[in-house]
């Protein structure tokens with residue numbers, strides 16, 4: 001993509017409405033614009049990151065055996081009256097009346113809808129277990145939307161729903177999501193810690209929040225350092241095997257947010273050199289709630305002996321749009337964002353230091369074409385802005401690599417490569433540069 005043809009409205013000044021660094025940087029880097037309180041348009045650069053995160057979530061859900069579908073954003077109030085949540089949800093629910101005076105709502109979550117689909121479709125124990133998910137926009141009329149897409153009113157969530165015959169099966173489904181979450185966040189360069197959590201309005205008795213560490217996170221976190229030790233992205237998980245020992249290994253270690261923190265237990269259970277006090281952001285939340293919805297909504301299947309069985313359910317959320325901000329909170333410096341390669345909007349930023357100079361233009365065009373041919377996604381700054389401005393923009397938008405070509409380099413037959421994360425610079429011949437960038 002040539003910058004001269006792209007849509008990248010960067011801001012030179014810090015926007016006054018942004019209180020946290022990710023919000024500031026997302027606005028400055030031209031990723032989002034607010035259209036109403038807590039509601040954002042995703043500009044091209046922001047959308048590219050959102051899609052990459054979504055894709056990692058999707059791949060790990062699929063790997064763990066969940067099946068993708070897509071449910072609508074608008075739901076009928078009647079379903080929510082069946083579960084009893086229509087009243088319970090209160091003002092957070094955006095209620096809509098259609099032209100026939102029917103009560104509708106913009107879905108804040110989909111337990112009722114998936115339970116309805118399930119009960120109308122699945123009849124036999126033979127069709128279980130199943131875990132169905134979708135990645136869809138949600139609306140929650142938060143009292144105080146803040147911090148940009150971190151706490152929005154409209155936000156993108158992955159939500160999965162598992163159906164099992166009995167509690168043991170539900171536990172297996174829960175464990176698969178538990179491990180899939182660890183892999184998902186690790187692939188985005190994040191350290192996520194599962195923490196025992198309250199189940200809130202979703203209900204049920206087993207629940208974990210997944211918290212990523214970031215200096216600017218909303219809640220304070222206390223954990224055993226070994227919860228961070230393992231690189232889950234590198235683990236080859238066999239989802240058909242018993243995952244309980246892996247889950248037990250993680251949940252046995254102390255980890256709590258300030259709300260649930262028990263200083264005495266922390267002191268007793270965690271050796272001093274293993275104590276990790278940090279700040280964190282909730283990026284995922286999983287629940288096992290048994291028959292809460294299936295009983296209320298009559299979701300049953302026939303068992304092997306012909307008796308009706310009320311199915312056991314769980315639900316599993318990931319804040320896809322919140323993750324965009326969460327990753328920035330965890331990975332930035334004074335100059336801007338530092339994207340992990342796995343979610344970066346482009347792989348490489350190519351900077352032409354003297355657009356209009358025939359030799360420099362030719363060298364840039366050649367490298368651009370070769371990188372694209374090798375499957376790299378390149379943002380080519382072919383504009384005639386001055387060098388300082390180009391460097392600042394590239395640092396701000398945080399692409400993993402910068403390739404810089406100017407008259408001097410062309411004369412010497414070299415390109416300068418800058419690694420955004422380390423700041424390291426090196427001059428290489430074109431072929432060597434290409435080799436390093438393509439890997």
Ligand SMILES: Nc1ncnc2c1ncn2[C@@H]1O[C@H](COP(=O)(O)OP(=O)(O)O)[C@@H](O)[C@H]1O
Pocket residue numbers: 109140142149150151152153154155157200282283284285317318319320321322
């Ligand atoms: N207002 C919001 N803006 C952005 N993401 C949100 C918002 N509310 C929830 N999420 C994301 O969706 C995930 C699942 O939501 P859930 O746990 O049901 O909500 P909550 O923790 O707010 O009760 C959360 O872990 C979080 O990552």
Ligand SMILES: [Mg+2]
Pocket residue numbers: 209282284285
């Ligand atoms: Mg939650």
